[in-house]
Amino acid sequence: MAQVPGDSFDAERAWLILREACSTIHVSPSGGELIRLGENAVFWLSSRTVVARVGRGDARAAEAEREIKVARWLAGSPVPAVRPLEIAQPLRIGDHFVTLWESVAGEISYGTPAELASLLRQLHALEPPADIALPHADPFRRARCCLANATALADEDRLFLSALLDRLAARYARLEFPLRPGVVHGDANVCNVFRDHHGRPVLGDLDTVAVGPRELDLVPAAVYYDRLGWHSAGEYREFVEGYGFDVRHWPGYGLLADALEVEMVTWLAQNADQDDKAGRELAKRVKTLRTGASRAAWAPFLWHQHD
Known part of the structure; x- marks a missing residue:
């Protein structure tokens, strides 16, 4: 071997x-x-x-x-x-x-926010499987795990992000959720919806499936529209109409949006020391979290093979 x-x-x-x-x-x-x-x-x-x-x-x-x-x-x-x-x-x-x-197809083609909403409605309608011990959804676990692997972060930035997660987690424990809890994807964004050979949307990246508040799966699309500008108003409207609930109108949205931003920073930090473009994007994201500046300048980043 x-x-x-x-x-x-x-x-x-x-x-x-x-x-x-x-x-x-x-x-x-x-x-x-x-x-x-x-x-x-x-x-x-x-x-x-x-x-x-x-x-x-x-x-x-x-x-x-x-x-x-x-x-x-x-x-x-x-x-x-x-x-x-x-x-x-x-x-x-x-x-x-x-x-x-x-493989669902020989090329990568992601789904739309509306297709994501449809898949989430179907997933959320399922009863949890009796023979699989699904974990309880934790919106901070992934960020903490990524933070442990984030070799590109300076120590002071690592401590800042860890303390921020602690504060958010303490507030999260007091939230009240309007939707019935159930099966959730746990990483519900359009980059985890893939079109198959016939152009049909398929749900992928299933390692974060859990049981918990369904609101967790609705926050990414809202953040992509509301804070990052990665979804248009029309796309987000179709997502809300497709699912039937606008998570932005729930008082807990801001807290979960903040938690998702930290996760997006720590996810990028895992490998940012291997790529100059990622390193620059990481520095920008950390600075906006520290200063409270607009996140509109954040660039979408996928770790595709570079030529």
């Missing part, structure tokens, strides 16, 4: 882990292409018919196992979602876990 050196997690290390995983199940890694690098490294394999997700480390073990179970549960539901390959998985390589999925 190939040796996977070092403790850092980057595209090169993820590729070595994936190659070793492929050797255990006799899948050829030749022609592999990096799709994006975030909490997981995501690759295309087998002429883009298979998608592989390589997790950062042992702390993700439960998430990887649960994600496969959730995907197989959703396969028997009305919710169109990504499907894992019918093999025993996740695959463990050292401290890392690899999952393999059917």
Whole structure:
């Protein structure tokens, strides 16, 4: 077996882990292409018919196992979602876990806010599965996890963000939610809605599925419109009409919007020391959080393979 050196997690290390995983199940890694690098490294394999997700480390073990179970549960539901390959998985390589999925299409094409709203309505209508121990949704867990991996942050910025999360979490404990709790996606944005070969929207990235306040899944679209300007007024109106609730009118919206912004900063900080453009974007985002300046200058950032 190939040796996977070092403790850092980057595209090169993820590729070595994936190659070793492929050797255990006799899948050829030749022609592999990096799709994006975030909490997981995501690759295309087998002429883009298979998608592989390589997790950062042992702390993700439960998430990887649960994600496969959730995907197989959703396969028997009305919710169109990504499907894992019918093999025993996740695959463990050292401290890392690899999952393999059917590719929905040979090109990346994201869904619309209206399509996201439709998928969320369907997902939120489901009763939690009896045979899967879904965690309780925690809007701060992901940011804290990313913060632990955020090597690009200065110590003073790390302490600032950690203290901000603590203050938000204390206020969150006192919130009252108008919607009935249930199954939530946990990372509900249009970049986790993929169009399949027929142009139909499919829900992906299922490792954050949990049980909790449904408002959590409505905040990203609101923030993308209200604070960032990444969705137009028309797109957000279609999202609200498609779902049937405007989370911005709920008193807790501002708190959850603040929490999402911190998550977006810490997510970017995981790999920002590997990319100059990401480093500049990270510095800008941290400065606006510190000063309270407008977030309108934040640029959308996806860890796609750069030429």
